[in-house]
Amino acid sequence: MHRPAQRDHRDQHDQGERQPARRNSRLGRLLVCAAAVPAVLVAAGCSSSDSGSAKGDDATQQQTSAAKPSQSASANAVQPAAYSTLPEACAVLSGATLGDLVPKGAKSGKEGASDDTATRASCSWSSLQNNGVKGSQFRWLNVSMLRFESNATRGAGDKLAKDYFGRQVQDAQSVDGAKNTEPEQLTGVGDQGTAIRYDLKKKEGTFKQQTVVARVENVVVTVDYNGAGLAGDKTPSADDLTKAAEKAVKEAVSAVTAANRDGGASPSKPASGSPSGSTSKGASPSASASKKN
Structure with a gap:
């Protein structure tokens, strides 16, 4: 009887020691994940910012390209002739x-x-x-x-x-x-x-x-x-x-x-x-x- 009771006591003692360790392990993982979240957000923010910049550059280039034909047409325009017919x-x-x-x-x-x-x-x-x-x-x-x-x-x-x-x-x-x-x-x-x-x-x-x-x-x-x-x-x-x-x-x-x-x-x-x-x-x-x- 003595041995089992002693074993039970050790088991309880071991379980008591394991539970705080498990809690500490879970807390550590939560902290690591929490620390990783801002990094992900920062990375996402950088990616979004770069994407917006690229889109802005594309829009600027499209506007510039769209302006070129009108400028070219204006350069090639000539003044209409004053007279459009002849008498008999x-x-x-x-x-x-x-x-x-x-x-x-x-x-x-x-x-x-x-x-x-x-x-x-x-x-x-x-x-x-x-x-x-x-x-x-x-x-x-x-x-x-x-x-x-x-x-x-x-x-x-x-x-x-x-x-x-x-x-x-x-x-x-x-x-x-x-x-x-x-x-x-x-x-x-x-x-x-x-x-x-x-x-x-x-x-x-x-x-x-x-x-x-x-x-x-x-x-x-x-x-x-x-x-x-x-x-x-x-x-x-x-x-x-x-x-x-x-x-x-x-x-x-x-x-x-x-x-x-x-x-x-x-x-x-x-x-x-x-x-x-x-x-x-x-x-x-x-x-x-x-x-x-």
Whole structure:
């Protein structure tokens, strides 16, 4: 009996010692876990902060990328052309003016071929006044108009018109056989105006050629006017012919402005390509004069 009682006492004593140890072990584990929680929260906080920063950077980059196309489009934008149409070519000159320039051909206007008369248009008149044995007076008149649209690739319409204006003047000065082709600057004929006159000697007689080129905004107007005294008639005055050609170009420029006066400046569709090339006829009417004599 003594031994069992003693064993029981030891067992109770051992259990008493084990229970505090177990409690201490559990408390230690709780403390360790509690200490680990802030570390996890800190780590989670760092991860969340980094993620937010990355998202912010992405948003900034997207905004920057989105801004680039609009800036590029703004850089490529050109000012719309002022004029969007042309008047009817054979109606740009008054009856009185035609009576002065082509007295026997005021009603002989012939419209030039064009696939788009709002962009390119022309009309020509010819006159032969037969004076019998005293000879004849020949006149030929041509009015051409060329309009340029603004183009994102090539530039503004008025700039394209300026370039074409310069080429027209050079073409008039470089006609084969032409003499004394010094240009004369004009005023009151739009934004730019130049007159070139010269003589061309043909077997039918001496032809006096006048070419007047004017630009108003994005439209270039070219007036070619020549005259000759045939079959012994006197040669017309170059000064008189030049004044008549200047009168004609002023009327044509006014007609262009009037055609675009009421809301004409609305180029809603860009041109696929601006027109180019000279419409000046030079002294080609001499062939017509030859046929008629």
